[in-house]
Amino acid sequence: KIIFILLIYFTSINISSSDDDFIASSNCDFVSANYLEELAELKNLQKIKIEVKDYKKWITNSLEAMVDKNPSIGPKYKRKFKAKIISIYKFGECIHDGEIRLHGDWKDHIQLQSSNSLASSLDVKLENGSISNFIKFKLFLNGTRSEREEILLTAILKEIGLIAPKTQNIEVIMNGNTIKMLIQEK
Numbered sequence: 001k002i003i004f005i006l007l008i009y010f011t012s013i014n015i016s017s018s019d020d021d022f023i024a025s026s027n028c029d030f031v032s033a034n035y036l037e038e039l040a041e042l043k044n045l046q047k048i049k050i051e052v053k054d055y056k057k058w059i060t061n062s063l064e065a066m067v068d069k070n071p072s073i074g075p076k077y078k079r080k081f082k083a084k085i086i087s088i089y090k091f092g093e094c095i096h097d098g099e100i101r102l103h104g105d106w107k108d109h110i111q112l113q114s115s116n117s118l119a120s121s122l123d124v125k126l127e128n129g130s131i132s133n134f135i136k137f138k139l140f141l142n143g144t145r146s147e148r149e150e151i152l153l154t155a156i157l158k159e160i161g162l163i164a165p166k167t168q169n170i171e172v173i174m175n176g177n178t179i180k181m182l183i184q185e186k
Contacts, residue, residue, distance in 0.1 A: 027094055027095040027096065027128065027129065028092060028093070028094040028095075028129075029092045029093055029094075030091055030092035032094070035089075035091055038089070038091065039089075039132070039133075040132060040133050041132065042131075042132040042166045042167075042168050042183070042185075043168065044089055044090070045087055045088070045089060045131060045132060045168075045170060045183075046088050046089055046090060046171070047088045047170060047171040047172065047173060048085060048086065048087055048088070048131075048139075048170060048171075048172050048173070048183070049085070049086040049088065049172075049173045049174075050083050050084070050085055050086075050100065050122075050124075050172065050173070050174045050175070051083060051084045051086075051174075051175060052081050052082075052083045052100065052174070052175055053081065053082040053083060053084070054081060054082070055175050057081070058081050058100075059118060061077055061079060061081075061102070062077075062102065062110055062118050062120055063118065064077060065077035065102060065107070065110060066107060066110045066112075066118075071106065071107065072105050072106055072107070073102055073104055073105060073106065073107060073109065073110070077102055078101050078102050078103075078123075079101060080099040080100070080101045080125075081099065081100055081101065082097070082098075082099060083097075083098050083099065083100045083124075084096070084097060084098070085097075085098045085100075085124060085126060085131075087131045094129055094131075096126045096127070096128055096129045096131075097126070097127040097128055098124055098125055098126045098127050099124070099125045099127070100122050100123065100124050100125075101122065101123045102120050102121070102122070102123075103120070103121040103122050103123040103138055103139075103140075104120075104121045104144060108141075108143065108144055109121035109140075109141060109144055111141055111143075113177065113179065115177060117177040119141060119174070119177065119179045120141065121138065121139060121140045121141045121144055121181075122138065122139040123136075123138055123186070124136070124137050124138070124139060132166055132185070134166065134185040134186070136185070136186035137183055137184060137185050137186050138183070138184050138186055139170075139172055139181045139182070139183055140181060140182040140183075140184065141179070141181060142179075142180055142181070142182070145182055147169055147182050150167055150182060150184070151167050151168060151169070151182075154166070154167040154184075165184050165185040165186070166183075166184070166185045167182065167183065167184045167185075168182070168183060169181070169182055169183075170182070170183045
């Protein structure tokens with residue numbers, strides 16, 4: 001009986017410490033275990049901040065892709081760049097390490113904004129944590145997809161029981177520049 005009680009005691013210590021390690025490794029400013037249902041729903045995500053580690057190289061790469069004579073975005077411009085991705089909710093925010101790259105076949109996925117900033121559709125991969133239980137997703141510029149129709153179609157597909165990617169409009173702040181985009185799980 002004593003061995004059984006000691007086994008249960010040490011197992012419970014290991015379980016609770018591994019939970020603490022998991023919560024700490026998620027890099028959230030709140031206890032994520034208290035918000036598991038909210039974190040699983042994309043509708044609870046308010047905005048995403050992206051900070052590219054080498055922003056100068058990112059902008060140079062994007063500009064070169066934009067002015068290239070080829071009407072499509074070539075594979076040489078779809079290099080991966082390290083980034084910090086911050087997911088912001090009403091109840092707090094989580095910081096993720098990740099990679100981004102240009103997304104899209106045609107140059108409509110790269111646009112010069114009215115604020116003289118450059119915006120582009122992105123492929124994003126998180127290296128730690130998740131957003132709405134996915135680690136790979138796309139951010140589409142307005143105009144590259146029919147946002148309302150895309151969101152409506154995925155909602156209809158889910159309602160009738162078919163597999164459909166989570167999709168919604170989201171505010172994205174990339175190195176200080178704010179833009180509305182469509183987020184879609186990959």
